[in-house]
Amino acid sequence: MPELPEVETTRRGLIPALERARIARVELRRKDLRFPFQPDFADRLAGRRVEKLERRAKYLVARLDSGDALVAHLGMSGSFRIEGGAPLAGLYYETARLAAHDHVLLHLEGGASVIYNDPRRFGFMFVERLEQLAAHPRFSGIGLEPLEPPLTGAALRKRIGASRAPLKAALLDQRLIAGLGNIYVCEALHRARLSPDRRGADLGKAEAATLARSIRAVLQEAIAAGGSTLRDFSGADGKPGYFQHRFRVYDREGAPCATRGCKGLVQRATHAGRSTFFCPSCQR
DNA sequence: CTGTGTTCCTGTTCGC
DNA sequence: TGCGAACAGGAACACA
Numbered sequence: 001m002p003e004l005p006e007v008e009t010t011r012r013g014l015i016p017a018l019e020r021a022r023i024a025r026v027e028l029r030r031k032d033l034r035f036p037f038q039p040d041f042a043d044r045l046a047g048r049r050v051e052k053l054e055r056r057a058k059y060l061v062a063r064l065d066s067g068d069a070l071v072a073h074l075g076m077s078g079s080f081r082i083e084g085g086a087p088l089a090g091l092y093y094e095t096a097r098l099a100a101h102d103h104v105l106l107h108l109e110g111g112a113s114v115i116y117n118d119p120r121r122f123g124f125m126f127v128e129r130l131e132q133l134a135a136h137p138r139f140s141g142i143g144l145e146p147l148e149p150p151l152t153g154a155a156l157r158k159r160i161g162a163s164r165a166p167l168k169a170a171l172l173d174q175r176l177i178a179g180l181g182n183i184y185v186c187e188a189l190h191r192a193r194l195s196p197d198r199r200g201a202d203l204g205k206a207e208a209a210t211l212a213r214s215i216r217a218v219l220q221e222a223i224a225a226g227g228s229t230l231r232d233f234s235g236a237d238g239k240p241g242y243f244q245h246r247f248r249v250y251d252r253e254g255a256p257c258a259t260r261g262c263k264g265l266v267q268r269a270t271h272a273g274r275s276t277f278f279c280p281s282c283q284r
Numbered sequence: 285c286t287g288t289g290t291t292c293c294t295g296t297t298c299g300c
Numbered sequence: 301t302g303c304g305a306a307c308a309g310g311a312a313c314a315c316a
Binding site: 034058075120122123174182183275 | 307309
Binding site for chain 2: 121165
């Protein structure tokens with residue numbers, strides 16, 4: 001589910017509870033998510049302090065005072081929430097109430113708990129030495145970050161200009177650009193008025209610049225809106241995002257195109273087994 | 285190198 | 301109302 005804006009929303013929501021907090025105890029309510037947990041997973045977290053919570057592509061990375069990094073990917077349906085934390089009669093209690101599909105609980109010193117919930121269990125977590133993270137197979141091939149530093153048309157053109165894949169596929173490819181998923185690729189292409197079938201290799205400089213600007217804009221607006229909630233995504237504060245109300249094409253098949261002056265209707269097509277929403281009239 | 289299909293898993297929605 | 305099928309935000313992999 002969660003694409004870059006949802007992961008970033010999660011990061012920002014978790015920071016107040018997690019940064020500088022110490023993990024007192026780790027509760028694994030099953031032995032695996034998408035993969036089995038490492039045998040020493042819980043032991044390497046317990047007693048450690050979180051120094052910084054960062055994001056790379058769609059990954060959350062918590063730097064620990066041990067030199068380890070806790071890495072989490074939300075898959076299609078993962079979310080974090082914070083519970084508890086208020087002292088009772090001068091003592092702190094773990095007060096987390098469990099919900100269906102709560103799989104990992106990080107009980108923090110002070111009584112709050114950070115809880116990972118994931119019905120489909122496509123998400124995963126692991127710990128890795130921080131200095132080895134860049135060389136980790138899941139990180140070494142990751143492409144350009146779209147926001148920091150701001151993605152330029154030239155950088156984008158350099159990456160996808162080498163690809164003869166259709167733009168829809170190229171932008172979904174995390175090895176080229178990091179953080180985009182099906183929703184934001186559709187939205188960015190529509191804003192840039194580019195057909196999902198265009199090839200990266202024949203994008204002109206001006207088109208690449210427009211596309212880069214569109215990608216940045218849609219991601220930034222989505223982050224400002226707290227991400228998109230299609231079914232049940234919510235930030236760490238429990239509130240849903242509301243960027244879904246600002247979709248111009250995604251899940252709007254048959255609706256009039258939002259581009260000013262365009263009389264087209266939003267169409268749905270399939271690329272590589274995934275739905276693509278676009279306006280055939282203004283996206284060329 | 286490319287596109288396509290499959291797989292992991294559960295929940296929701298749609299059509300009959 | 302019930303029931304099965306289709307479909308859903310990700311991403312790695314096998315294969316043609």
